[in-house]
Structures are given as C-alpha cells and as structure tokens.
Amino acid sequence: xxxxxxxxxxxxxxxxxxxxxxxxxxxxxxxxxxxxxxxxxxxxxxxxxxxxxxxxxxxxxxxxxxxxxxxxxxxxxxxxxxxxxxxxxxxxxxxxxxxxxxxxxxxxxxxxxxxxxxxxxxxxxxxxxxxxxxxxxxxxxxxxxxxxxxxxxxxxxxxxxxxxxxxxxxxxxxxxxxxxxxxxxxxxxxxxxxxxxxxxxxxxxxxxxxxxxxxxxxxxxxxxxxxxxxxxxxxxxxxxxxxxxxxxxxxxxxxxxxxxxxxxxxxxxxxxxxxxxxxxxxxxxxxxxxxxxxxxxxxxxx
Numbered sequence: 001x002x003x004x005x006x007x008x009x010x011x012x013x014x015x016x017x018x019x020x021x022x023x024x025x026x027x028x029x030x031x032x033x034x035x036x037x038x039x040x041x042x043x044x045x046x047x048x049x050x051x052x053x054x055x056x057x058x059x060x061x062x063x064x065x066x067x068x069x070x071x072x073x074x075x076x077x078x079x080x081x082x083x084x085x086x087x088x089x090x091x092x093x094x095x096x097x098x099x100x101x102x103x104x105x106x107x108x109x110x111x112x113x114x115x116x117x118x119x120x121x122x123x124x125x126x127x128x129x130x131x132x133x134x135x136x137x138x139x140x141x142x143x144x145x146x147x148x149x150x151x152x153x154x155x156x157x158x159x160x161x162x163x164x165x166x167x168x169x170x171x172x173x174x175x176x177x178x179x180x181x182x183x184x185x186x187x188x189x190x191x192x193x194x195x196x197x198x199x200x201x202x203x204x205x206x207x208x209x210x211x212x213x214x215x216x217x218x219x220x221x222x223x224x225x226x227x228x229x230x231x232x233x234x235x236x237x238x239x240x241x242x243x244x245x246x247x248x249x250x251x252x253x254x255x256x257x258x259x260x261x262x263x264x265x266x267x268x269x270x271x272x273x274x275x276x277x278x279x280x281x282x283x284x285x286x287x288x289x290x291x292x293x294x295x296x297x298x299x300x301x302x
Contacts, residue, residue, distance in 0.1 A: 002159065003161070003163060004028065004117075004160055006024055006110070008113055009110045013109065022167040024110065027063065028110075029117075030174050032117060032175070033172050033174070033176035034174075035051075036050075037128035039131050046104065046132055047098065048107055051094070052094055053092070053093055054094060055091065055256050056255040056256055057072065057094050060096040063096050070103060072094055072095070075094060076093045108132060112155065114157055117161065117168060118204070119199070119207070120197070132153070167251040169211065170248065173194060173248075177192070177195075177258075178192075179244075179258075179264075181265055181268045181290050188277050190237060190269060191235065192234070193232055194232070195233070196208075197229060197231075198229055208231060208233045215243065216243050220234060220236075222234075248262060268286060268290060271286055
C-alpha cells in the first residue's frame with residue numbers, strides 16, 4: 001500500500017483517536033518541509049523541531065495542543081527597523097520543540113513504517129532513530145522505573161506517495177509551496193509552486209513527477225536551478241489553476257500566511273477571468289489588492 005498508514009500508531013496510542021487522519025497527513029507534510037530531526041554534535045541529545053515565522057505561530061500552538069507535549073519557543077526575535085536602523089524588517093521565528101523520550105516515542109511511532117514521503121527525510125529519520133534507541137537503552141538502565149515500558153523502535157521503510165485523497169500536499173505547501181500572482185506589461189502570471197532541494201540520490205524528481213500526474217494531469221512544468229540543487233514544480237495559467245483549487249478547497253492550508261495568499265489567489269483568478277487586468281484602473285486595483293492581502297507583514301505600505 002502506497003498511502004500513509006496510521007494503523008500501528010493508532011493501535012499503540014489510542015489517546016490520539018480524536019486526531020483525524022487528514023490532520024496527521026497535513027502535519028507530516030508540514031514537518032517534511034519545515035521540520036528537522038536534530039542530533040547534537042556529541043550525540044548526547046536529540047530533538048524534533050518545526051519552525052515557523054511569527055504570523056503562523058498559531059499552527060505551532062495547535063500542534064502542541066493536539067499532541068499535549070512539546071514547547072513553542074522563540075528561535076530568533078523580530079528585528080524592528082525603527083530600533084535597528086539599516087536592517088530590513090524581519091519577523092520573529094518560533095519553534096515547536098520536543099526533547100523528552102516519551103514524547104519522541106509518539107512521533108517515532110507515527111513516522112515509522114514509511115510514513116515519511118520525502119526520501120531525504122526517511123534517510124535522516126533512520127539515522128536519528130538509531131540515536132533515539134540508544135537514548136532509550138541508556139534511560140532504561142539509569143531510570144528503569146520511569147522508562148521500563150518504553151520500547152525501542154525498529155526502523156521500517158516502505159515507499160509512500162501522496163494522493164488527492166490525503167492532506168500531505170496541503171501541509172507541504174504550508175511549508176514549501178506558494179500561490180503566486182504577478183502583473184506583466186500586457187498580461188499576468190498566475191501560478192501554484194512547490195519546491196525542494198534536489199538530492200539526486202534521493203529521487204525528489206520522481207516524487208514531483210508523481211504529484212504532477214496525480215494532482216495536475218501532467219500539466220505542470222519543472223524548473224531546476226543552474227547547479228541542479230533545487231527543483232520546482234509549477235502549475236501555470238488560468239486554465240490549469242482549477243486543478244489546484246479542486247484539491248485545496250477540500251484540504252485548506254492551515255498557516256495564516258498561506259490561507260490568506262490562497263484566497264487572494266482565487267480572487268485574482270476570478271478577476272483575470274473577467275479580464276480586469278486589461279483595464280488600467282482595475283489593473284491597479286488588482287496590484288494593490290494582491291500586495292496588501294498576500295503580505296505577511298503586520299503593516300504594509302506602498
């Protein structure tokens with residue numbers, strides 16, 4: 001079976017029965033874009049981390065509340081131009097961090113058995129899981145009363161893919177996707193884009209080709225950076241955009257910045273269908289509306 005499978009997770013952790021499969025699919029997609037399996041240089045500590053800019057902090061808080069563990073902390077503070085002259089505006093970055101073994105065990109159980117779709121994340125999870133099991137052994141020896149029931153997790157890999165019926169792509173879009181609109185001299189450009197680092201040995205292009213076929217009827221286009229280190233899949237144009245909308249109208253993005261961008265993107269789509277971009281006054285309105293409504297900044301000035 002190629003779809004994400006939560007049977008083992010739900011069997012071991014019945015306390016999370018109230019979390020839907022679609023939310024777990026979205027969570028995994030978000031993590032694969034904005035999350036990390038962290039091992040300290042000394043191999044003494046391991047962490048699970050998801051990072052988000054300040055406007056999307058509610059997503060991290062929701063994750064913490066859903067699982068009932070972890071912390072949401074500031075990774076880097078916001079730089080205010082009024083205080084730091086000469087520096088560009090910068091939103092604060094927040095982290096959802098999990099460090100204790102029992103909570104990490106929950107996440108390991110969720111991700112194991114191939115419930116990670118990006119090949120590079122599976123590779124990193126395998127190495128991270130080895131250190132996790134070592135930490136479990138040490139904890140059981142030193143504090144058997146607290147950790148006796150905590151089992152090791154044997155790495156199991158099964159190649160998985162994402163499908164229109166699940167919410168993985170929605171989560172991945174919240175992290176590494178965007179809904180793009182721009183006005184050209186005589187026309188416009190309307191796009192949906194996802195991108196990822198291109199590791200040849202981890203076959204990211206194979207996954208993106210599957211997404212292009214499964215979601216976009218092979219109408220997307222691929223672009224690579226000059227050194228082939230980054231790959232993008234782009235769905236272009238008014239005619240093709242309903243293919244993306246059909247999926248995201250069911251599996252909405254959850255990050256505030258992406259939700260706002262998605263709905264603004266749909267407004268621009270309707271205006272392009274009505275040919276508003278051909279009227280110089282309506283065209284200016286479209287430009288201003290997109291800049292204001294899709295901006296992640298608290299205060300936008302033209």
